[in-house]
Amino acid sequence: MQQGSPLILIVEDEQPIRRFLRASLTSEGYRLNEAASGEEALRVAASYPPDLVLLDLGLPDIDGQEVLSRLREWLTAPIIVLTARDQEQQKITALDAGADDYVTKPFATGELLARMRTALRHAQHLAAESPTVRVGDLRFDLPARLVFKRDTQIHLTPLEYKLLATMLKHSGKVLTHRFLLREVWGPEDSQETHYLRVFVASLRRKLEDDPARPRYILTEPGVGYRFAAE
Amino acid sequence: MQQGSPLILIVEDEQPIRRFLRASLTSEGYRLNEAASGEEALRVAASYPPDLVLLDLGLPDIDGQEVLSRLREWLTAPIIVLTARDQEQQKITALDAGADDYVTKPFATGELLARMRTALRHAQHLAAESPTVRVGDLRFDLPARLVFKRDTQIHLTPLEYKLLATMLKHSGKVLTHRFLLREVWGPEDSQETHYLRVFVASLRRKLEDDPARPRYILTEPGVGYRFAAE
DNA sequence: GGCCGGCATCAAGATTTCGTCAAGACGCCA
DNA sequence: TGGCGTCTTGACGAAATCTTGATGCCGGCC
Numbered sequence: 152m153q154q155g156s157p158l159i160l161i162v163e164d165e166q167p168i169r170r171f172l173r174a175s176l177t178s179e180g181y182r183l184n185e186a187a188s189g190e191e192a193l194r195v196a197a198s199y200p201p202d203l204v205l206l207d208l209g210l211p212d213i214d215g216q217e218v219l220s221r222l223r224e225w226l227t228a229p230i231i232v233l234t235a236r237d238q239e240q241q242k243i244t245a246l247d248a249g250a251d252d253y254v255t256k257p258f259a260t261g262e263l264l265a266r267m268r269t270a271l272r273h274a275q276h277l278a279a280e281s282p283t284v285r286v287g288d289l290r291f292d293l294p295a296r297l298v299f300k301r302d303t304q305i306h307l308t309p310l311e312y313k314l315l316a317t318m319l320k321h322s323g324k325v326l327t328h329r330f331l332l333r334e335v336w337g338p339e340d341s342q343e344t345h346y347l348r349v350f351v352a353s354l355r356r357k358l359e360d361d362p363a364r365p366r367y368i369l370t371e372p373g374v375g376y377r378f379a380a381e
Numbered sequence: 382m383q384q385g386s387p388l389i390l391i392v393e394d395e396q397p398i399r400r401f402l403r404a405s406l407t408s409e410g411y412r413l414n415e416a417a418s419g420e421e422a423l424r425v426a427a428s429y430p431p432d433l434v435l436l437d438l439g440l441p442d443i444d445g446q447e448v449l450s451r452l453r454e455w456l457t458a459p460i461i462v463l464t465a466r467d468q469e470q471q472k473i474t475a476l477d478a479g480a481d482d483y484v485t486k487p488f489a490t491g492e493l494l495a496r497m498r499t500a501l502r503h504a505q506h507l508a509a510e511s512p513t514v515r516v517g518d519l520r521f522d523l524p525a526r527l528v529f530k531r532d533t534q535i536h537l538t539p540l541e542y543k544l545l546a547t548m549l550k551h552s553g554k555v556l557t558h559r560f561l562l563r564e565v566w567g568p569e570d571s572q573e574t575h576y577l578r579v580f581v582a583s584l585r586r587k588l589e590d591d592p593a594r595p596r597y598i599l600t601e602p603g604v605g606y607r608f609a610a611e
Numbered sequence: 612g613g614c615c616g617g618c619a620t621c622a623a624g625a626t627t628t629c630g631t632c633a634a635g636a637c638g639c640c641a
Numbered sequence: 642t643g644g645c646g647t648c649t650t651g652a653c654g655a656a657a658t659c660t661t662g663a664t665g666c667c668g669g670c671c
Contacts, residue, residue, distance in 0.1 A: 197524035200512045224546060225512075225523030296555040296604070308658055309603035345661080352619060363619090372617070538647060574628085575650075582630060593630090602657055603628070619666075629656070636649070
């Protein structure tokens with residue numbers, strides 16, 4: 152969306168519908184590109200990456216579904232599919248192939264515009280950075296499964312990560328040995344408190360400034376552990 | 382279009398028409414190459430890749446259509462076809478074979494020049510920006526499914542490409558074995574982690590400077606793989 | 612002071628997971 | 642049908658991770 156208003160790519164072979172869309176969308180302030188065939192759509196999209204695609208599934212040359220999946224290989228912008236009312240199955244395969252929404256023809260302008268706004272808004276959210284949790288000088292990027300200490304990445308083994316994630320999930324609360332063991336190792340090993348000691352130690356070695364006097368992973372003697380809330 | 386003005390290749394056997402074209406085009410500032418036969422056209426085009434081709438379909442040796450498709454095998458520059466007024470069918474097959482436009486003889490200079498400008502402008506756009514992603518010394522042209530390392534193209538098999546593309550799509554994130562297998566091989570093979578090892582190895586061999594200490598495709602032991610974000 | 616239980620740390624196997632090579636199977640095109 | 646590129650499968654050494662045992666520390670209690 153470099154130049155302010157979103158760039159829409161219309162892929163539609165029927166001249167009248169295209170003209171109609173052009174009128175409705177330009178009056179809304181959208182910038183437009185048009186393609187009358189699948190081939191052209193792929194070419195134009197590659198040259199001018201759109202912020203949103205309106206894709207008619209009934210195209211003359213390539214199958215609309217094909218265009219859809221070729222686009223989805225690299226395009227993250229939302230794709231709204233235009234289908235005939237009786238093509239139920241088509242909608243479903245289209246959504247499976249990565250379409251974000253569909254509108255059945257004939258459609259009301261208002262509905263189309265509303266769905267476009269929703270899709271664009273949604274896309275913007277996705278583009279935002281993945282949410283991170285900060286505690287002290289630690290930073291957790293949970294979607295990416297990454298942990299940082301003062302901006303340098305920390306490598307954690309699967310069990311270390313799982314343990315830390317469980318503590319983080321209930322941070323501030325005291326977590327009993329049994330609870331942690333169940334969550335991380337499973338009900339089988341809920342007695343093996345020794346596991347906990349070993350892994351807490353290695354987590355402290357990696358996360359704490361002074362593992363002997365921990366700031367994040369606190370021991371609750373006789374009960375369990377607690378991850379510092381603030 | 383290295384030297385400023387576009388290089389035009391004229392393929393035309395009739396001397397008078399060639400002379401006429403030469404006059405019109407040089408006065409417009411175009412650089413020219415000429416060929417009087419199909420054979421010559423292919424030779425010249427190979428030696429001096431033109432920015433635009435004017436191709437007369439009525440040639441003495443090879444069929445004009447043949448020249449056209451031979452050129453199209455590798456040449457992306459626009460090709461404008463010159464046809465006689467009564468050769469309707471010829472135009473159509475020419476367009477199918479990859480011609481960008483046609484002009485019927487006899488033609489007005491103004492019209493020819495206009496069509497040439499359009500074609501050149503259009504070609505420029507296409508050549509301009511396929512959205513490419515750069516990571517380190519790698520470059521990805523996603524729409525075209527091409528991968529380059531330091532500007533030399535890397536050949537990837539279909540599955541190699543698909544795997545790489547999915548990692549790139551979620552670059553920075555840790556992708557579990559299951560996820561990658563599902564995306565690339567489908568839900569059936571979501572257990573076959575061995576596939577991943579083999580293909581990651583071959584991708585590293587092709588992309589990394591030192592496959593043993595990868596910079597792009599990183600292993601997250603026990604979890605999956607991650608494509609380096611920055 | 613000596614003993615004991617809970618906790619922390621270290622390190623040596625044991626086990627699982629990875630990387631690599633190569634042979635076989637498969638599909639496709641000439 | 643044979644060759645070619647590609648994918649699948651198997652085998653094995655290497656690496657990372659997990660388990661397990663040994664040892665030491667500390668505070669409370671007899």
